[in-house]
Amino acid sequence: MQPDYWKKAQRELSRNCPTMKKLIAGYKGERGLSARGDGFYTLLRAIAGQQISVKAADAVWRKLEKSVVPLTPQSLLRKRDASLRKCGFSAQKVLYAKNVAKFFAGNHVDAGYWAARTDEEIIKELTSIKGIGTWTAEMFLIFHLLRPDVLPLKDLGLVKAIDPPL
Numbered sequence: 001m002q003p004d005y006w007k008k009a010q011r012e013l014s015r016n017c018p019t020m021k022k023l024i025a026g027y028k029g030e031r032g033l034s035a036r037g038d039g040f041y042t043l044l045r046a047i048a049g050q051q052i053s054v055k056a057a058d059a060v061w062r063k064l065e066k067s068v069v070p071l072t073p074q075s076l077l078r079k080r081d082a083s084l085r086k087c088g089f090s091a092q093k094v095l096y097a098k099n100v101a102k103f104f105a106g107n108h109v110d111a112g113y114w115a116a117r118t119d120e121e122i123i124k125e126l127t128s129i130k131g132i133g134t135w136t137a138e139m140f141l142i143f144h145l146l147r148p149d150v151l152p153l154k155d156l157g158l159v160k161a162i163d164p165p166l
Contacts, residue, residue: 002032003146035146039114040073040104042144043126046136047096048089060088073101096131103129114145 013020037045048064049057064087068076076084077098084094107113114122119141126137138152152158 002034003148005148006032009148033143033146035144037144038111039109039140039144040100041071042140043100043129043132043136044071044076044097046139047093047100047131050093050096056088063087064089073103073105076101077105093131096129099130100132119147119150 010024014024015021044064045061048060052060064084065071067083067087068079081091081094084097085091089097103109117125122141122145123134123137126132126140127134135152135154138150138155141147141150142152
């Protein structure tokens with residue numbers, strides 16, 4: 001599902017920025033921004049990918065999906081730490097994954113859970129989970145909740161684009 005603001009944002013950016021106009025025109029027909037998975041899945045996937053290559057993260061994720069069936073907070077919490085370690089999770093990532101699972105199981109998080117909360121409230125709530133930092137919470141806002149006007153100022157790609165090396 002593409003957010004309501006997507007087409008308007010493309011028009012505004014194209015009208016006001018020559019660089020964005022070229023980029024948007026160059027990607028016509030692309031899918032655009034759309035939500036991915038549920039919140040638990042999204043945050044768990046972020047933890048699996050922390051500080052490793054995309055290829056390694058994909059391998060760890062495939063093993064996790066085969067090991068934890070169904071992939072829900074409750075089934076993850078029932079798994080022994082050693083089983084998660086065999087999937088490629090470090091001891092620290094096992095702890096973080098279980099923290100996320102406890103949060104989702106304990107708060108009965110469903111699709112509407114985040115709707116009435118502001119971006120700031122969501123960031124505060126998510127960063128209270130050990131293993132979830134501000135950057136991950138901001139990515140959650142952008143790519144899971146499809147919130148507009150989120151500017152992740154600590155995103156390395158964004159920082160490099162704004163201030164490229166000479």
